[in-house]
Structure formats: structure tokens, C-alpha cells
Amino acid sequence: MGSFIGKSVKRREDARFLKGAGRYTDDIKLPGMTQAAFVRSPYAHAKVLSIDTSAAEKAEGVVAVFTAKDGCGQYGVPCGWQVDFKNGDTMREPVHPLLAGDKIRHLGEAVAIVIAESLEQARDAAELVEVDYEELAAVTDPGKAMEEGAPLVHDDWEDNAAFDWCIGNDRAEVEAALEKAHHVTEMEFRNQRLAPNAMEPRSYIADYDVNGDKWTLYTSTQNPHLIRLLLCAFALGIPEHKVRVVSRDVGGGFGSKVYHYTEEALLTWASKEIGRPVKWTSDRSEAFLTDAHGRDHVVKSRMGFDKEGNIVAHLTDEYCAMGAYLSTFAPAIPTYLHGTLFQGVYTTPLIHLNVVAPFTHTVPVDAYRGAGRPEATYLLERIISKGAREMGMDPVEIRFKNFIPAFDGVEQPGYQTQVALQYDSGNYEGTLKRGLEMLGYEDFRKEQEEARKNGKLLGVGFSTYIEGCGIAPSAVVGALGARAGLYEVGQVRVQPTGKVSVFTGSHSHGQGHETVFAQFVADKLGIPMDDVEIEHGDTDQVAFGMGTYGSRSLAVGGSAIIKSVEKILEKGAKIAAHKLEAAEEDLEYAEGKWTVKGTDKSVSFGDVSLTAYVPHDYPEGLEPGLDFSSFYDPVNFTYPFGAHIAVVEVDKDTGRVRLKRFIACDDVGNVMNPMIVEGQIHGGVAQGIGQALLEEVVYDTSGQMISGSYMDYAIPRADDLPMIETDRTVTPCPHNPLGVKGAGEAGAIGATPAVVNAVVDALAHLGVTDIQMPLTPQRVWKAMQN
Amino acid sequence: MKISVTVNGKDYSHDIEPRISLVQYLREVLDLTGTHVGCDTSSCGACTISFDGNAVKSCTLLAVQSDGHEITTIEGMAKNGKMHPIQEAFKEYHGLQCGFCTPGMVMTATDIIEHHPEPTEDEIRHGLKGNFCRCTGYHNIIKSIQHAAEKIKG
Secondary structure: OOOOOOOOOOOOOHHHHHOOOOOEHHHOOOOOOEEEEEEEOOOOOEEEEEEEOHHHHHOOOEEEEEEHHHOOOOOOOOOOEOOOOOOOOOOOOOOOOOOOOOEEOOOOOEEEEEEEOOHHHHHHHHHOOEEEEEEOOOOOOOOHHHOOOOOOOOOOOOOOEEEEEEEEOOHHHHHHHHHHOOEEEEEEEEEEEEOOOOOOOOEEEEEEEOOOOEEEEEEOOOOHHHHHHHHHHHHHOOOHHHEEEEOOEOOOOOOOOOOOOHHHHHHHHHHHHHOOOEEEEOOHHHHHHHOOEEEEEEEEEEEEEOOOOOEEEEEEEEEEOOEOOOOOOHHHOOOOOOHHHOOOOEOOOOEEEEEEEEEOOOOOEOOOOOOOHHHHHHHHHHHHHHHHHHOOOOHHHHHHHHEOOOEOOOOOOOEEOOOOOEEOOEOHHHHHHHHHHHHOHHHHHHHHHHHHHOOOEEEEEEEEEEOOEOOOOHHHHHHOOEOOOOOEEEEEEEOOOOOEEEEEOOOOOOOOHHHHHHHHHHHHHOOOHHHEEEEOOEOOOOOOOOOOOOOOHHHHHHHHHHHHHHHHHHHHHHHHHHHHOOOHHHEEEEOOEEEEOOOOOEEEHHHHHHHHHOOOOOOOOOOOOOEEEEEEOOOOOEOOEEEEEEEEEEOOOOOOEEEEEEEEEEEOEOOOOHHHHHHHHHHHHHHHHHHHHOOOOOEOOOOOEOOOOOOOOOOOOHHHOOOEEEEEOOOOOOOOOOOEOOOOOHHHHHHHHHHHHHHHHHHHHHOOOOOOOOOOHHHHHHHHHO | OEEEEEEOOEEEEEEOOOOOEHHHHHHHHOOOOOOOOOOOOOOOOOOEEEEOOEEEEOOOOEHHHHOOOEEEOHHHOOEOOEOOHHHHHHHHOOOOOOOOOHHHHHHHHHHHHHHOOOOOHHHHHHHOOOOOOOOOOOHHHHHHHHHHHHHHHO
16 A cells, blocks of 8 residues: 555556446436437528428427527527737627527538437438528638638628737847847748547437426536536526536547537527437537537748857747637637747747637637647747758757756746746756657668668657646636636545545546546555545536646646545544544554554554544544545646657658657656556657648638548548657656646647658758648658659 | 347347448447447447457448347457456556547457457557547557457467
8 A cells, every 4th residue: 555656557447448338428318318410501601591490390209499599598608718809809709609590600500409209300300401591701711811801700890800919028029039040940831720539429418307497417528517607607597506417438538528519508408498308419520510620720930040059039920710609718729828838948038929810610629639739839849940950950959959957846946938937847858868869869860861872761850849737827817818717626535434435526538537546545545546436527426626628637636636635634633643542743644544653553544534424532623524625726837848759751652651650758747657648648649640640620612621521531540650659757746746747638749740840851851841731642742742 | 120130149139220220229229338439431440349250330230231140249248247358458558548449449359369369560550440549549459459369369
């Protein structure tokens, strides 16, 4: 005992998943449950002239058909973050209706819901709903959306901007420094739109209980309490204490299941209308059309260097798509989760980023694994590598030259960036040095030279990233426009027998909370892991919570649990002192018992637990029971970092890129379970590679999606990827009790530019300086021909 | 239409709508919800089952096509409460995270090992091409299958 932290304990959740006994939302069947299907717009931008539901209503098995005219949630689903214009004007915030009324603003927007006894009947009847549309011109590109005369997504305003924003030093000062710079490197590209593609499609069941006047919403969300809050307080205006949100097993999220979606609110509303439970599960085509997308930035950037290769200034302008409406966290992504990372791991003295965030006739854009930080990292890591090449420097040398020196955040203070944040602790050189050892850099350059002689195109690419996790504290994010706090809640309930139930407001959809959280609770209490159960994903069970995203579960959620564990031990010591007839300060706690120092007199955790609930002989004035809940609001973000290195071979005839090696040396602070951390890195890296080489959501100029299935949208398959070589350094986070930083997004943030840098390195001698992602064989081949 | 089918060693007879897919039949009629649906183009492999001993995507078959055939789903892999060596290996080598693709992965892994008792990394990657996992980057799934193959071979 006392030895679970840092061990690769096997996951306790695995048995149910491996036996097919997971309980995902679509697996749930309630008595009397109906099924819903949606009628969705085949146009991106259109007027709805009429909707005729009469044939559908008469169809076999149909229970109800609803359109916007039926008064479902006229407030729409809310946005959770407000970023105002630079000139002080309020962010433009259109109503995001549960069903479209007279106007369609993106392909797949729902105009009607059909509810029937069976799914087949609902789908058949949905086909019978006749909608008369007048198609209008659409704009899907965030740059074009801001051009004069672009079709307006919302007629209420004179242009498509939702807001604009800037961060960093004074623009004129940055421009002046670029004027004087020895060398200026320029880049223009698009950080392409991605579809998150959790393997479990979104699924909801709403169940209104007429007798109790209560709702239960079963939902595949990362964020049960926030969904309840947004649903009750905003979308429907129903009492929060009458709604239970249940989110048990969820098949991946990657950000896409953070948000409050229209279908969740609509089903909740409809369930009361029909007086029966109603289920809807997205199919994959609907998922492509309606799950919030990620990225979609149009970028123009200049980085200036002095003659030694030190960065002197960095100036960037971006158009970042919001889509047709503002999704829950959308305005925060290209701003506070993006611009604040423009320092990277470098000592750049002058930085300015300007963002214009337009509406487009597309599905909303919100956080997707990394959320704003992959976009920042991609730009920084590409432009510094491009700059190095232009100046005849080695990409490794230029990084070492510009790194912020190591600091632990305890002896040495945190690092104050030019873009608002203060980094907690870091040793950026350390991860790159280790990565280079793993690679064998000098040998690789020799191998590359040999390969070129033999007509083979080998390349290596580097990415030394930093990211910000566990976004906090609440007072700061509130000042920046968040409409919620970003603390976490952890309750530890010791049962009379000494068994422990832990309730966390974080949510696991693959991360292994049930194992990892039990590891450190068991360790701190000195009891077997089997005596600790982790509960999450049910608002009736867990007091409150802010859910899981931004790699926050352990750093924020874990810290809240630790606070409660400390309260348990503090109260337990009082009970133990009473039982042992000793002073509290004479006790020590280890291996599940309180012992009077220097004696063999002790009392066990189990005995103290029982006494707390059977308080016959008990300290005077002390409340019975052993159950504490804590809110933990961090003092700062955490800042994981690392070095990712890709080795590629490009087929000179076809342009196909093959990853020969991928090396990830990350520093995520202290590690609770190395097996799980490595798994998180593997998955993130795969998604990062996916963006570099394979994935892109493509809308044509009319707003049709031409990548709306797995036949067209390429997520990485097993034979697209190499084994991923991982290692880590450990620089603890100085400001949370476990010293952890978060590992969920690191892979997706670090990997992408490493791969693209490697391909450009392989082709540099042919004059290739940049290729637009994804690096499909066609694009690579074309670049080689030019 | 009437069908008779053996699933996980048990015989079933049902009168079903001809248009329903095999995966719907397994999930909705037999309540075997371990087999999942992740797409609508037979691409993702979350619905993979064993059909007369071969790994098959159960969304590509109509339920009526299973008449007279023998099916094993993920629920039929553990015997007498003991997990199959492939299931054990996935747990041991962290071959799953969210668990949604896992049943399909295990069924495909069974097929791979049957055809390649000593599979190379390339053979495993090739064999897994039709099964998507968004969580693991396949790294630990491949390790799991390699170790399961060794264990099965003994």
C-alpha cells in the first residue's frame, strides 16, 4: 500500500468494455421509449418558404412532428464565452435555434423532428416532410466571409464578424522591429478544418416523468453538469433541480462532446410534449454535418530574426471561422486558448496577434483536441523552421538559441510571457536533448545524405511545443469572458466500513479516471485500491462539476479530490486522537492507520470510519460522519511541453509520405500512471499526424460538404502510422498538490508541425518551402514538380 | 421474415422486418449491445462480429442473411466468466481507452490471429485497416494482438 502513484496499474474499467458490457447512451432502452429522426437542410444558406408535415404526421407509428413553429425553446442554445470587439462593441451573438425557422445557415441544420415508435418509422416519416427552400449564396471560408459583399450569415449585422481581438505588444512596435530585423520569414496558409470523429456518435435520451415533474437526460457528453446548467437556465428555462443528466460510458470526445447541442435541448423539450422518453442517435453522416468542427484558421504571419538567429518580433493576422452560430466555447478557442500561446518556448521579445472571427455558412467551430493551441504551435514551429532554413541554420540550433532557460517555478520564478500568461515551470532544452538522443540526430543526417544519393527522399522535422491546460483561475477567466467558473468539485465519502466512494465532477470518456483517481486516493489514505470507487457522470450523484476538456481532469479534478482527502485525514486524526487518548500532534498517519509516535499504539482507518458513523465514544463537539466535498480553483494554468520529432520518407514518384519514426519526449509534470499517459500521447500524436497528412473537412463554394463520410474524410488507419517512441522528463507543476500538468492534448499539439517540417526537410533540396495541410500525395507531388 | 440463427452458442428464432441490418438485430432484438455502430459506410469496423468463423462487419449484412448461420459477438468471447486471451491482452497492454471500437477490434484480432498465428507488425496493421480507433493511435492495440498471439500459441 502507499505505492500506486506512478505505477502502470491496469485499468479497472476495461473488463466491462472488453466484454461488450459498456453502457453507452445508445445501449439504453427505456420502457415506452420513442425514436427521433431529424429533417435536415440540404442547403447551406436558404430561406425556408414552407414546411408541410401533414403526410409525416399521418404515417404509421408517428407520435409527433415538431417544427420551429411549435415553440420549442425560442431562446436557443447559449454561448458560454463572450469576447467583445477591440473597440468595445459587444460580441455579436445570434440566437442558435433548436430548429431553424425561416432561415437556414448551415448544411444539415434541422428544420423538423419526427418522433415515432421505431427508428425505421421515424426515418420513413421524416422523408415525407416537405420543405420548400429558396437557396441563397453561401460563404464558407473565414477569409472570404470578411470580404466586401460576402453573403451575410446573419442579416442583423452589416458584416460577418462575430468579434475581433488582439493580444501582445503594441502592433506598431512589433512592425517597427520587423522593419529593422536582419531577416523576416513569412508564411501564409490555412490551418484546415477538422472533424473530431469520436467513434461513438452523439446519442441522447430524454425522459420526462410526469408524476415527479422531473426530466432525466441521458447524454453522451464530456460535461454533464454544465449541460444541465445551460439546458435549464438558458435553452429551455426549466428548473435545474428537476433535471438529472446522466453521462456514463462515452465513446470518445476530443472536445466534440463538450458543448450543449440543439438536439439535447430539443429532445428534453419534446419528451414533455409527448409524455414519453425519446431517443436520438446521430449517424456518421449527421455527425460530419452537425458535430462542432475544429481549427479553420486562415493565417498570415511574419517572424523577424537578428543575424545570430534570435527571434526579435512576431506578427500574425488570422481569420478564424466561428461557423453559423457561436458554439459553447467557440469564442475562447482562437483567442484565450490560442493567442496566449504565441510565446511558445522562446524568448521572443515582441509579439502581436490579431484575430477576426467571422460567421460562415458551416457547422459551428469549437474546441477539438488541443483547441487553439495546435493552431498556435503549428504556426510557431513551422515558421521558426522555415526561418532557420532561409538563414542557413539548423532547425535544432535555432531552437536551442531561442529557448526560455529552464525554471522550476519554485526557486526560479515563473516565466512571464508577452501574451498575458505566466508559465509555471519548464525545461524546454531538456525534452529536445532527450528527443535528439532517441533520434540519433547526427547519424540521421548522414543517412539522409546517403539516401538522397540513392534517389530516396528522407526528412526529419522538429516541434518543441508548449501548451496550457487546466485553464484557470475562475476570477481571471471570468474577466476574459467566460460565463462559468473553471474550478472542479471532488467529494470523498468514507462509508462506515472504511470503504471509500469518490465523486468527481470530471468526466471520463477514455482517460481512465476510475483507475487513476483511485490510485492516488488509495495511496493518500493508505488503503487498498479495491476499497475506493470512483463515480462520475451523474448530476444526481455528483454535487457539481465542470467536466473534462483542456487536459484538466487530474490537474483540477484530481486536486479537488486531494483537498477532500486532506479534510478526511484531518477529521480522522481528531477521532483517532480521542480513541488513542493522545494529542493529535502526537499522531502520525501511514499505511492506513494513526499511530502514537514512538509507540505501537494505533487505530486503523476502518476503525476511525466506523466510529465516525457510530459516535458513541466520540470527541466532544465534533460532527459525526466522514464525508467531505471540496471545490478547487487553480491559481494558474499548467504548462506541459515537449519535443516531437518525425522522420519521413517521401515517395518521389507518387508523393506519398511514409512515417518511418515518430519520437515524442513530453513533460507533463508528475505522472500518476505511465501506461495511461503514454496511451494519451499515442492517441494525440495519431490525431496530430492525421491533421498533417490525411484529414480535412471540405465545403464547396455553395456550402455542400464534400468530405461527409469515411469514404471521403480520412482518419488515420492502422497502416498509416508507425509505432510511437515515447519518453519523458519530469518538471513538476509547482502549484497543484499532485504536481501534475495534463497529458490529453499534448500529442495532438506537438505532432502536426513535426510531420510537416519533416516533409519539407525531405524536399527542401528541390526548393519546396511549404505545403498546405493535409499533405496528400497529390499536394506533395505537385510541390515536388514546381 | 422468419430467421433462425445461432448467436454465442444459443439458438434464436425471430420474425423480423427484412430491411433491418444484422447489427440492428443483434442490438435491438437480442439486446447484445456490445456490438457497436460507428458509421454508415461500413468503414469503421465497430460492428465487427464473427460470422461462421470469419470477421464480418455486421452493418453490411441484413439480418435475414444470417438465417441458418452461426455468430459470435463480443459477449460470447469470455468463457465461464474468464476472458479470452485476446481480451486479457488488450487489458494488459492498454489496447483500449474509450472502449467503443474495442469489441470490433477484439473480433478482428481473433480473425488476424487465426490467419496469422505469428503475426508481424505489418500483418496486424494490414488486418486492422478496416477498424478505426480514434483513441490509441493503434500502438497498444498492435502490442496487445502480438502478445495475445504469443499467449495463444503457448
